[in-house]
Amino acid sequence: MVPAQSLSRQETDLLNRYQRDFPLEPRPFAAMAKAMAMNEDDMLAMLADLQDRGVLGRVGATVRPNRAGASTLAALAVPPARLDSVAGQVSAMAAVNHNYAREHEYNLWFVLTAADNAELDRVLTEIRVATGLLPIKLPLEAEYHIDLGFPL
């Protein structure tokens, strides 16, 4: 775990600046380095270090829900004593990409992504059979917020 204050000023600048508008050119890391008065090798090393420290998940894309494949939020009301073990069963499924415990009767929340809706339902059925618990399925109907990243 890395507290925010242990980020250097340069690291904070980098993370704030490139959560979006990543350069679409043959040498993107060189372009970022140039914009920040660094060289390409140092930029690659800084990103690798942030990744090792767990601050940077990856350099990648966030995809608009339901635009590529199908996805849904789902939840289970798990008896508290079984929570960690059921969470493990759910996390083990490749279609699950986020899985969180929350303080509520519905205490396990996860996002499923699959090629289509029929596949989502198959995975939910699999979860029901494996856990003996009935998942609720809460698919997205509208999105009101534009994802601009997370200001630090």
Next chain:
Amino acid sequence: MIEIDDKDHQLLTRLADGLPLVPRPYAEIGGPLDLSEGEVIARLRRLLAGGVIRRLGLIVRHHELGYRANAMAVWDVPDDKVDALGAKLAAYDFVTLCYRRRRQLPHWPYNLFAMVHGKARARVLTQIDQLNDQVGLRALPRQVLFSNKRYKQSAARFGTGLAKAG
């Protein structure tokens, strides 16, 4: 809405693992897909412009940076009011995500969702209070669900073949 072909799909799947930290990452991810560096860049540009990719860049794990208080606030809003109220919520800078979702009655009556992330729970609760008062949500059935444990956080994967391999 733009069309997505198989190559786009494969490219998005490859991107779910992240760009490799090498000088020419687009050339490297294009190789196995039989796409040139220029084709990868052109396709990504089109997917971004068409809104399929919302954001291309550094994906920060805010939990590791001390943003541990993560609340999902939910309300049961009449269907004819939800879009207007959702748009108001989304305008607050501390609301990181805001959605309408399908209810699942009788288990789950809530259709409006807003995520608020912060370093301290008390501050997050104050911010949600502010939403209730200023957006006029206080009288509605509502709940706040703090997350207390993260079991898995990874990129979305598409297509069963690759998902099973992953």
